[in-house]
């Protein structure tokens with residue numbers, strides 16, 4: 367339960383974390399098979415019960431440090447109690463282009479009568495053709511699809527709540543996700559933020575239908591200073607559009623657009639770099655000297671001026687108005703560094719300055735962080751990590767105290 371007396375607000379990556387949106391993995395993970403896991407962006411087939419246990423333990427670590435945990439499925443069910451949300455949810459679930467007019471109409475009319483919990487389940491876990499309600503009359507679409515094909519796609523990547531929405535100051539930006547397997551997450555988050563009683567009054571930053579942006583690329587380096595990774599998921603147009611939006615709303619004065627390699631291992635900026643203290647990051651060694659940044663600032667008359675590129679660490683320190691942004695030197699040999707980067711060693715979630723959650727398997731990265739004075743709270747992630755995402759990816763901070 368989130369403390370409802372204090373409105374959502376996030377101004378930094380490391381201010382004491384007070385409230386967070388997580389998604390406990392559910393039946394949507396049971397949809398993964400060796401035939402569809404690549405398309406659904408998982409590298410293997412997770413053991414679902416164990417993934418849930420790992421996630422419960424993650425949530426307990428956060429609660430143990432005074433963080434209110436809001437679970438996405440609960441939030442969605444609550445939002446869908448509103449009739450308008452329910453109708454929008456039915457609309458979001460049914461794709462006429464996939465089902466054809468007749469089947470789409472009959473599924474819409476079926477879903478209109480299900481409970482908010484039932485509709486939430488369909489929105490998250492999807493529906494196969496054999497699970498469709500039996501309808502009278504013949505449908506070519508029903509006949510020509512395999513019973514196990516998806517009539518409504520599942521959303522196994524809901525687990526990574528970081529990517530689908532991001533709070534910047536007192537506004538929420540709902541992502542416009544790039545990969546087809548994740549696009550419908552936008553509609554789910556839109557329902558939650560529009561209709562959940564706790565969020566209904568939240569102002570929006572950025573339009574959900576703008577150019578692609580994913581939250582894993584958005585980093586709140588300091589109040590008013592954002593870094594946005596531009597690579598496989600967030601486009602330059604997305605970064606520029608978010609920059610314009612935060613400048614117009616007066617919630618940021620500088621945005622750094624950071625080119626990152628377009629590969630699965632580096633799909634978001636937070637796969638190579640996360641903040642562990644107000645002036646320190648943990649960073650993949652290969653990125654340390656190669657990351658650059660374009661600096662965007664408002665012109666004052668509605669425009670945006672662009673400077674650079676410059677080395678990322680230099681541009682970041684200047685924008686943050688600090689002498690330097692420290693890189694915690696994990697000092698790893700290239701092979702260990704590559705292995706631990708793949709396993710989200712650089713993807714830590716800060717609970718406060720100098721206190722982070724990290725996957726326990728990244729033994730060497732965690733040891734070096736501890737040696738540098740960072741407290742690492744280890745969590746198991748053997749199953750959670752099968753979708754390639756660590757503690758930062760699996761969390762959307764909703765409220766942090768000021769630094």
Ligand SMILES: NC(=O)NCCC[C@H](N)C(=O)O
Pocket residue numbers: 406407408523526528529548581582583633634636637753754755756758759
């Ligand atoms: N911020 C992140 O790096 N999130 C991890 C997302 C993993 C997910 N399987 C995806 O490919 O989108």
